[in-house]
Amino acid sequence: MIKIFTAIVLLAAVPALAQSEKYTEAMKANLAKFGTVKTTEEYQALAATFERIGDAEKTEWLPYYYAGIALLTPAWTDTKVDKDANATKIKSLLDKADPLTKDNKDKAELLAARNMTATQQMLVDPQNRWMTYGQEGGNYLKQAKELDPENPRLAYLEGAGIFGTPEQFGGGKAKAKPVLEKAVELFKAEKPEPLHPQWGLEIAESMLAQCQ
């Protein structure tokens, strides 16, 4: 009787356990795809998958965050992507993620994604757009650093910004170097929670190497 009772309890517990496990498994499987997908279309499909997970879960901000990252990633290099339309989509995802965050650290990650979105829009036409999107992006970065000063991705984004700015505009490798060094230091000290953002060390290191 006890056995049966246990079995029933176990059986009843299966769906609940399965749901959480299903989420973790699905997230892990799809996060792994960041290493394999290549084309913009594949990234868009990956973003859609993350969004579906987010819509189904209803309480998790991470799926929406990664959906946004999946849309951001190919847009750095693919000139065919309409940056404004892409940004509209990313912002709608980040807006869905925002109320689901648990703490300031989560919020800082979303602001970092917003900074990248604004930067991509600015890069369409830097001469005419830095007044608007440049400032918008700068504000996100500033707010994010107030919420989580130890976040290495924020330090990396700041360094990358200086790295990409022409020397005559006050940027350049020499000025980017100390900021990137700090970013790498923060990356090495970072202890991310499972499934939480942890990208950035490699790209920060390679950019720092170019500064030497």
Added chain:
Amino acid sequence: MKKICLLAVSHVFVLMLHSQVTISGKLKDNRGRTIPGVSISIKDSYDGTIVDSLGNYKFTTTEKGEHILTATNIGYKTIEEKIVIGTTPIVKDFVMKEELSELKAVTVVAGSFAAGDVKRAATVLNSIDVATVGGGNADITNALRTLPGAQQVGEQEGLFVRGGAGYETKQFIDGTLVNNPYGTSIPDIATRGRFSPFLFKGTVFTTGGYSALYGQALSSALILESIDLPERSAANLSVSPIILGAGFQQLADNKKSSWGVNYNYVNLFAYFNLVKQTPDYFRMPIVQNADANFRIKTKRGGMIKYYTTFDRTNVGLRRPDIDSADMKDAFGLKNLSWYNNLSWRENFGNGWRMNLGLSYSTNHDDITQELQDQQNVKQNIDSAWGTIKNFVIDNRADLSQMKVVMEKRLFGISAIRFGGEYMHFYNRNVFNDYKVNLKENFSSIFAETDIYVTNDLAAKIGGRYEYSSILQKANIAPRISFAYKTGPGAQISAAYGLFYQKPETNQLIWTTNLGYTKASHYILTYQKSANDRIFRAEAYYKGYDDLVKNEAINASFNNNGHGYARGIEFFWRDRKTIKNFDYWVSYSYLDTKRDYLNYPERMQPNFATPHTLSIVTKRFFMDIKTGFNFTYSFATGRPYYRIVFDEGAGKFGVTDQGKTKPYHNLGFSMNYVPSIGKPNAKTFWVLVASVTNVLGYDPVFNYNYSYSGLVKQPVGLPAKRFYFIGAFFSWGVDRTQDAINNNL
């Protein structure tokens, strides 16, 4: 045991449920086009996919039973459909409809060039673009002359648009009419516009078919929208051999309000001594200009703005008299001008918005014209040509006005706007001993509606009613335009409208027994814009009726004039192909004739020419922090006429005519921006140098005839070239640098 059995069975059942089912189909929009990237999913599950570039989708699911299949995409209406998942594959096709959205919806561009930060497809020039037109000397009118539709008229101020005279183009700031947009006319010299391009965030240059919100301009309306709060507090200084200026702009800490003052002193004494001018200036041009402003952001996100500017001009010049061998004409002008504009833009919620504009301006011209001998002593020659060479003019023109426009958002993004305006004109005209005061109360009501049928089809339908107390006449002017989107960034639009304009003050002082002059516009436009490239082609026809005419030398004016203008224009701008290189090309073809003023019949007006071409190029070199800008303009020759009254025939006739030689002008400017390299610079400065007519071409705009008709003299430029060099400093916390540092 029985229970355990049940348990086992249910597990088998569960396993069965995990068999996969394929769901596939096609998705198109309501016009049969594919929309790649649409997300298809089973609601509340992880299963789904996106639509591919051919419009197909396919995925598998392990879900069973009744579910909702959804298709979602930004800018489209979400589709939800119930499906029952069994064991057989499901095929489901979707048709998706676009949502109406301001960003995507087509806006009518027929007849208008929107410039500035207006986030619309028609955006063509912003204030920096205006300031960096090579040889344009940061004058709005000069920059707009490089756009299609405008004529290259160099001997007088104003925009001559599509066969219309300069006074047929009107300027509006924040909705209200500007009575004296240019410095007072000096014979055969074009004066500058009174307003700096940097005062405005948006400029709409309409070359016809414009909105029912504006009236009293037969040809064109130049609609200027002033800037809101400044970016930062700053002090400014302008230094040049011609101009000295200083100003201050204070932005409140809460960034909700600002105020500012500026003063400029222009003196051409040093410059005219260095660069010889054809006229002999006995009073070197001196202009003093002061302005002040305040701007307040309201609680509901509205804006209250006040701007006032005060100008004082003093100039005197002599030129050889055309009717005598050794005498001179001396022209002196003293001008005082004061302009005030108060505007209030407010959101009242519930889709209601208001734009209120109040404006008061007064302009005082004190003009003296004398015939002088070689010793510059006034001469009185008692002959037909001599008596008209000595006169004094003392004119005052005041305009007080109020305009209210209410806007109500209707269904979707459609909207209706309506309102009214009232203007009180006071003109005091003194010509020698002849004195006329004119008072005019002019009022109008207007309404227009924006109707969006879909994102691809929009219409603007409106009308205005006007009443002038001086003419004691009313008019009703309908305005209609349509736009149809033919593809991404591409549209065809059409506009029709009736436009009325009162006769000019210098006609009304002789008789007020006149009616409105009238023009009807028909415009067809194709525009395609994408990625910093824009192409536009526009064809138009304009009919003129009731133009002001005088048919005999002592007869008063009447409304018997008429005419037409038709043409085709092209515009191409490309900022993309070459990095840091921006260029545009405009071509205008114009065929126009009108019978007006003292023209004996329909003739091509002497300000109009069939072919006009402008090429504007701008290149900024980052490593030397310098931009180089060239503007080339070409126009075919303009007709000129000697029109005299034939006593025998009792009417005017043309006794001599011809065509001027073609017009060429190459303008150049460069701007050096050294502080661009210093991220923490507190001083931000720009060095500007410019030359007009680099190639030294001698333009002929028109010919002046002597009274006898025996002598004809070309009207050219007061000096071959105009050189400018100046430095503009700004001190303030330059936050733009932070923006660059953080984000490039």
